[in-house]
Amino acid sequence: MQEIAGRGSVQAGHANTRRLSGHAAAAAGRRVAELVLARDPGVMFVLVGTGALRDELVTWCRERGVADNVRFVGWTSHQRMPAFYNSADLVVMTSEAEGVSRVYIEALACERPLLASDIPAAREVIDDGGNGFLFPLGDHRVLAERILALLGDAALRGEVGRRGRASVAHRSLDGAASAYLRELQAFLGGSQQIRNA
Numbered sequence: 001m002q003e004i005a006g007r008g009s010v011q012a013g014h015a016n017t018r019r020l021s022g023h024a025a026a027a028a029g030r031r032v033a034e035l036v037l038a039r040d041p042g043v044m045f046v047l048v049g050t051g052a053l054r055d056e057l058v059t060w061c062r063e064r065g066v067a068d069n070v071r072f073v074g075w076t077s078h079q080r081m082p083a084f085y086n087s088a089d090l091v092v093m094t095s096e097a098e099g100v101s102r103v104y105i106e107a108l109a110c111e112r113p114l115l116a117s118d119i120p121a122a123r124e125v126i127d128d129g130g131n132g133f134l135f136p137l138g139d140h141r142v143l144a145e146r147i148l149a150l151l152g153d154a155a156l157r158g159e160v161g162r163r164g165r166a167s168v169a170h171r172s173l174d175g176a177a178s179a180y181l182r183e184l185q186a187f188l189g190g191s192q193q194i195r196n197a
Contacts (some may be wrong), residue, residue: 111161
Protein backbone atom coordinates (compact mmCIF):
# COMPACT_ATOMS: atom_id res chain seq x y z
CA MET A 1 0.00 0.00 0.00
CA GLN A 2 3.01 2.29 0.19
CA GLU A 3 2.44 3.42 -3.39
CA ILE A 4 -0.98 4.84 -2.50
CA ALA A 5 -0.42 6.08 1.01
CA GLY A 6 0.05 9.77 1.41
CA ARG A 7 -0.49 12.52 3.91
CA GLY A 8 -4.19 12.95 4.42
CA SER A 9 -5.16 9.71 2.74
CA VAL A 10 -8.92 9.32 2.39
CA GLN A 11 -10.33 6.02 1.20
CA ALA A 12 -13.66 6.15 -0.58
CA GLY A 13 -15.59 3.18 -1.81
CA HIS A 14 -14.61 -0.46 -1.68
CA ALA A 15 -14.40 -3.60 -3.77
CA ASN A 16 -17.84 -3.46 -5.32
CA THR A 17 -18.64 -2.54 -8.88
CA ARG A 18 -21.64 -0.43 -7.84
CA ARG A 19 -19.50 2.13 -6.03
CA LEU A 20 -18.25 4.09 -9.02
CA SER A 21 -21.55 4.31 -10.83
CA GLY A 22 -24.36 6.83 -10.84
CA HIS A 23 -23.86 10.26 -12.38
CA ALA A 24 -25.20 12.11 -9.31
CA ALA A 25 -22.80 10.26 -6.98
CA ALA A 26 -19.87 10.91 -9.32
CA ALA A 27 -20.74 14.61 -9.55
CA ALA A 28 -20.99 14.87 -5.75
CA GLY A 29 -17.64 13.09 -5.37
CA ARG A 30 -16.02 15.56 -7.75
CA ARG A 31 -17.43 18.50 -5.77
CA VAL A 32 -16.14 17.03 -2.50
CA ALA A 33 -12.68 16.53 -4.01
CA GLU A 34 -12.63 20.08 -5.36
CA LEU A 35 -13.62 21.57 -1.99
CA VAL A 36 -11.12 19.48 -0.01
CA LEU A 37 -8.22 19.99 -2.42
CA ALA A 38 -8.84 23.74 -2.63
CA ARG A 39 -8.10 23.96 1.10
CA ASP A 40 -5.56 21.14 1.41
CA PRO A 41 -3.84 20.26 -1.87
CA GLY A 42 -1.85 17.48 -0.16
CA VAL A 43 -4.85 15.20 0.39
CA MET A 44 -4.83 11.85 -1.41
CA PHE A 45 -8.14 10.19 -2.33
CA VAL A 46 -7.98 6.42 -2.83
CA LEU A 47 -10.95 4.88 -4.61
CA VAL A 48 -11.19 1.13 -4.25
CA GLY A 49 -13.64 -0.49 -6.64
CA THR A 50 -14.65 -0.10 -10.22
CA GLY A 51 -17.72 0.74 -12.21
CA ALA A 52 -19.21 2.34 -15.27
CA LEU A 53 -17.92 5.86 -14.53
CA ARG A 54 -14.30 5.03 -13.78
CA ASP A 55 -12.97 6.29 -17.12
CA GLU A 56 -15.02 9.48 -16.83
CA LEU A 57 -13.61 10.13 -13.36
CA VAL A 58 -10.04 9.45 -14.47
CA THR A 59 -10.49 11.94 -17.33
CA TRP A 60 -12.00 14.51 -14.97
CA CYS A 61 -9.00 14.17 -12.62
CA ARG A 62 -6.55 14.70 -15.48
CA GLU A 63 -8.46 17.70 -16.83
CA ARG A 64 -8.65 19.34 -13.38
CA GLY A 65 -5.00 18.68 -12.62
CA VAL A 66 -5.75 16.50 -9.60
CA ALA A 67 -4.67 13.13 -11.03
CA ASP A 68 -1.79 13.04 -8.53
CA ASN A 69 -4.31 13.37 -5.69
CA VAL A 70 -6.62 10.51 -6.71
CA ARG A 71 -5.69 6.84 -6.94
CA PHE A 72 -8.04 4.42 -8.66
CA VAL A 73 -7.17 1.02 -7.23
CA GLY A 74 -9.83 -0.92 -9.10
CA TRP A 75 -11.40 -4.10 -7.86
CA THR A 76 -9.64 -5.88 -5.05
CA SER A 77 -10.50 -8.88 -2.92
CA HIS A 78 -12.02 -8.43 0.51
CA GLN A 79 -8.95 -10.13 1.98
CA ARG A 80 -6.83 -7.18 0.84
CA MET A 81 -9.17 -4.50 2.16
CA PRO A 82 -7.64 -4.22 5.67
CA ALA A 83 -4.40 -3.05 4.06
CA PHE A 84 -6.29 -0.25 2.32
CA TYR A 85 -8.14 0.76 5.49
CA ASN A 86 -4.92 0.77 7.49
CA SER A 87 -3.15 2.97 4.94
CA ALA A 88 -5.91 5.60 5.12
CA ASP A 89 -6.45 8.33 7.68
CA LEU A 90 -10.21 7.94 7.31
CA VAL A 91 -12.79 6.03 5.27
CA VAL A 92 -15.75 7.58 3.45
CA MET A 93 -18.90 5.77 2.34
CA THR A 94 -21.29 7.88 0.25
CA SER A 95 -23.85 5.14 -0.34
CA GLU A 96 -27.49 5.97 -0.97
CA ALA A 97 -28.53 2.52 0.29
CA GLU A 98 -26.84 -0.43 2.00
CA GLY A 99 -27.65 -3.50 3.94
CA VAL A 100 -25.32 -3.83 6.89
CA SER A 101 -22.23 -2.92 4.95
CA ARG A 102 -19.09 -4.94 5.53
CA VAL A 103 -17.12 -1.75 4.88
CA TYR A 104 -18.62 -0.09 7.96
CA ILE A 105 -17.60 -2.98 10.20
CA GLU A 106 -14.17 -3.47 8.64
CA ALA A 107 -13.22 0.22 8.72
CA LEU A 108 -14.24 0.49 12.37
CA ALA A 109 -12.39 -2.75 13.22
CA CYS A 110 -9.25 -1.22 11.66
CA GLU A 111 -9.62 1.82 13.94
CA ARG A 112 -10.28 4.17 11.06
CA PRO A 113 -12.75 7.02 11.43
CA LEU A 114 -15.70 6.34 9.18
CA LEU A 115 -17.75 9.07 7.53
CA ALA A 116 -20.93 7.63 6.06
CA SER A 117 -24.10 8.90 4.46
CA ASP A 118 -26.87 9.25 7.02
CA ILE A 119 -28.86 6.23 5.88
CA PRO A 120 -30.58 3.55 7.99
CA ALA A 121 -27.81 0.95 7.60
CA ALA A 122 -25.15 3.43 8.71
CA ARG A 123 -27.21 4.49 11.73
CA GLU A 124 -27.32 0.84 12.84
CA VAL A 125 -23.52 0.83 13.20
CA ILE A 126 -22.43 4.46 13.67
CA ASP A 127 -23.06 6.58 16.73
CA ASP A 128 -22.60 10.00 15.12
CA GLY A 129 -19.68 11.71 16.80
CA GLY A 130 -18.96 8.65 18.93
CA ASN A 131 -17.51 5.83 16.85
CA GLY A 132 -17.80 7.58 13.47
CA PHE A 133 -19.61 10.39 11.71
CA LEU A 134 -22.71 10.70 9.57
CA PHE A 135 -23.35 13.37 6.98
CA PRO A 136 -26.59 14.25 5.19
CA LEU A 137 -26.93 12.15 2.05
CA GLY A 138 -25.70 14.14 -0.93
CA ASP A 139 -24.45 17.12 1.08
CA HIS A 140 -20.98 17.49 -0.41
CA ARG A 141 -20.19 20.65 1.56
CA VAL A 142 -20.78 19.01 4.94
CA LEU A 143 -18.80 15.95 3.84
CA ALA A 144 -15.87 18.08 2.68
CA GLU A 145 -15.87 20.02 5.98
CA ARG A 146 -15.89 16.79 8.00
CA ILE A 147 -13.07 15.31 5.93
CA LEU A 148 -10.96 18.43 6.46
CA ALA A 149 -11.77 18.59 10.18
CA LEU A 150 -10.73 14.96 10.72
CA LEU A 151 -7.59 15.27 8.62
CA GLY A 152 -6.61 18.27 10.72
CA ASP A 153 -7.07 16.52 14.07
CA ALA A 154 -4.97 13.37 14.57
CA ALA A 155 -6.02 13.07 18.21
CA LEU A 156 -9.71 13.03 17.26
CA ARG A 157 -9.06 10.47 14.52
CA GLY A 158 -7.28 8.26 17.05
CA GLU A 159 -9.99 8.55 19.68
CA VAL A 160 -12.84 7.94 17.22
CA GLY A 161 -10.87 5.04 15.75
CA ARG A 162 -10.47 3.41 19.17
CA ARG A 163 -14.15 3.85 19.96
CA GLY A 164 -15.01 2.44 16.53
CA ARG A 165 -12.96 -0.68 17.09
CA ALA A 166 -14.48 -1.22 20.54
CA SER A 167 -17.98 -0.82 19.08
CA VAL A 168 -17.54 -3.71 16.63
CA ALA A 169 -15.40 -6.04 18.74
CA HIS A 170 -18.42 -8.28 19.34
CA ARG A 171 -19.06 -8.71 15.60
CA SER A 172 -16.94 -11.78 14.92
CA LEU A 173 -17.96 -15.01 13.23
CA ASP A 174 -17.83 -16.79 16.59
CA GLY A 175 -19.88 -14.03 18.18
CA ALA A 176 -22.48 -14.15 15.41
CA ALA A 177 -22.72 -17.95 15.67
CA SER A 178 -23.16 -17.74 19.46
CA ALA A 179 -25.85 -15.08 19.12
CA TYR A 180 -27.65 -17.16 16.48
CA LEU A 181 -27.48 -20.20 18.76
CA ARG A 182 -28.93 -18.20 21.68
CA GLU A 183 -31.76 -16.91 19.50
CA LEU A 184 -32.50 -20.40 18.22
CA GLN A 185 -32.56 -21.79 21.77
CA ALA A 186 -34.87 -18.98 22.88
CA PHE A 187 -37.14 -19.68 19.89
CA LEU A 188 -37.31 -23.34 20.87
CA GLY A 189 -38.29 -22.25 24.34
CA GLY A 190 -35.12 -23.38 26.00
CA SER A 191 -36.55 -26.87 26.36
CA GLN A 192 -34.30 -28.37 23.79
CA GLN A 193 -30.59 -28.18 24.05
CA ILE A 194 -28.66 -27.51 20.88
CA ARG A 195 -25.19 -28.91 20.88
CA ASN A 196 -22.29 -26.93 19.52
CA ALA A 197 -21.02 -28.72 16.46
